[in-house]
Amino acid sequence: MTLREQSADLPATSALEHVLLTPGPTPIHPEAMKALTRVMLGHMDPEVFKMNSAIQHDLRVMYGTEPEAFTALLAGTGSLGMEAGFANLVEKGDDILVCTNGSFGRRMAEMAARYGANVRLVTAPLGEAINPADVAAHLDGVQMVAVVHGETSTGVLNPVPEIAEIVRHSGALLTVDAVTTAGMEPFYMQDWEVDYAYTGAQKCLSAPPGLAPIAVSERAFARYAARKTPTPLWYCDFEGLRDYWIEHTYHHTIPVNLHFAFEAALRAALEEGLPNRQQRVRQMGRAIVTSLAPLGFSHYVKREQDRLPTVLALRLPEGFDDAGVRAELRKREISVTGGLGPTAGVIWRLGLMGESARPAPYRALMMALEDILGADGLMRRYEAALEAQGL
């Protein structure tokens, strides 16, 4: 096959619209999309450093950090944010307590182990939140506690404020995966005394994927500075990042276009206001559940306070053809994500982050489902539910 033929065979540009309802990536914010093609500058350009400083400032606001916390964008996706925390803050032989009630908690445990930690696990059944009392019971002698705030794999919100309250008195560092929460859910790094947090640009901020915004407390930076051995991970070494972001010396090439887009998306989020965004995601969640409940969809997560507003995990109706319906949706340029591992075929995980937590993209879903399932009245119900929520 020649290159030309291959090219003709590639349909990746065929659709003019695509409705992304996945738990990430999200539809890109229009301002971010515009910024993506700004005139290209080098990573050492004074205007780029100025933009980076503005991003650092806005990240402190988003994460609710102390004024001197170090914030930055890693040149990679959310998992690199996770990795950078363990790489910089764990030394061989450290005891690390990891809360695992889903795929991303398990990923944390695996990474911590790879960097030489003795990993202790606190678990909870799938679909249930971590019990803070379990953390308290295993805290003795631990150097770090790690927890996923919003467990994307099951739609569970872990009680980070309560866990933080317990960890605070122990002297351990607290690492929080804020991938599906920061920018859309309450997150108060300074008040809670979180030491390291990260997310992915493509989640609650609806920027393009490829950047991991991180925040490091002063305490965590001091712990890093006291390391006995350098971290293996040169690419995300806190010192190298600080050299670039603060001292403006070369470390590695940053993805400038993604920075342009990220800056625009984060600015838009702060201008909308974090409380308004928290309200929007809740209103959208209620409208969706109200609309789909008569078809037999129900909350997968039993306890209301354990439900992650930004990833709506819905148990599918009895006998529902998960794969078949999602394939039909994909033909209509709508992406919906099912369960992972044990919840495959059991749930859908509907993304309500950033630009997906809007009436329009879910209108496309409801319209398609009404047709595919022959669910008369679904659209009418959705419009009424939106109105009831003031949307």
Place this chain on the structure above:
Amino acid sequence: MTLREQSADLPATSALEHVLLTPGPTPIHPEAMKALTRVMLGHMDPEVFKMNSAIQHDLRVMYGTEPEAFTALLAGTGSLGMEAGFANLVEKGDDILVCTNGSFGRRMAEMAARYGANVRLVTAPLGEAINPADVAAHLDGVQMVAVVHGETSTGVLNPVPEIAEIVRHSGALLTVDAVTTAGMEPFYMQDWEVDYAYTGAQKCLSAPPGLAPIAVSERAFARYAARKTPTPLWYCDFEGLRDYWIEHTYHHTIPVNLHFAFEAALRAALEEGLPNRQQRVRQMGRAIVTSLAPLGFSHYVKREQDRLPTVLALRLPEGFDDAGVRAELRKREISVTGGLGPTAGVIWRLGLMGESARPAPYRALMMALEDILGADGLMRRYEAALEAQGL
């Protein structure tokens, strides 16, 4: 300062054009820029997997690999490509020979050491290429040899084919930094028996920064598979990458927009033809040197065969105001890069990679220099030199 005021203060979008003559990033290829804003898809979408397969195919062509070599894009910049090689192919206690005749060779040595290697160095004076005989002299018992093909920091091309010929008989793996060469300089991974190579998307392909294209020989993959301990670097673990790129199971979120752009840029490069690109960069280099020589600029690298065509290192004329002239250029939206460390103030490093190796961007430079330096006739000389080169 309010967010609004900060925003008004940010000039990053002010210019409508900017001429990037740095040794990376390069001006983005127009097809790549267009692709960057394609309709967004998820990282598990069938169309994305199809695109990724086409990228893998085209990368095999670009690197000149064996048919079964594993190719992929890492979600990070070139330095992550460097790091992934050492992370996956080095185990604690391995003896690694690193060729260091500039900043990027030294970076390789530092990374190898962080992953526990015993590092031996083969060096050469700045501005000179590594002598293959020095590699031969230190090869005994070594598990891997690492060399930078084009040393961006000094504009030196290291003799990779000759080094490869020596390493081939030793059983050691050969890692080559192809950051300023692959896609624009001859690179024959299979013929030379290179085991691991990487570059950055923003270099010779003029795609946006944020991706590191890698190629792994079957022999290197087998060495990886025989590791006694897992690599610390989960994010770039070859197994995890293969799961995603070949088996299509989730590993981490990829930067889909950057993949769109990269695919278009690589396709454009292969359609232009690698030999044509190699010719273009040489013609441009000669035209630039012919034009600037009468002003006192001269090759920093003495021996012709040691000169890296894609990064033209020019010694500045006696008494030349490096910082002042570059600041003047920057005011006119032209970015030129000086030396690094010991060559700061001594050289300029003019990028001739991808879209910067074209008459138009250097026309902007010549016009500005004629004005800033009062160098009458420079533009006329440049046009004549282009014509002489058939450009």
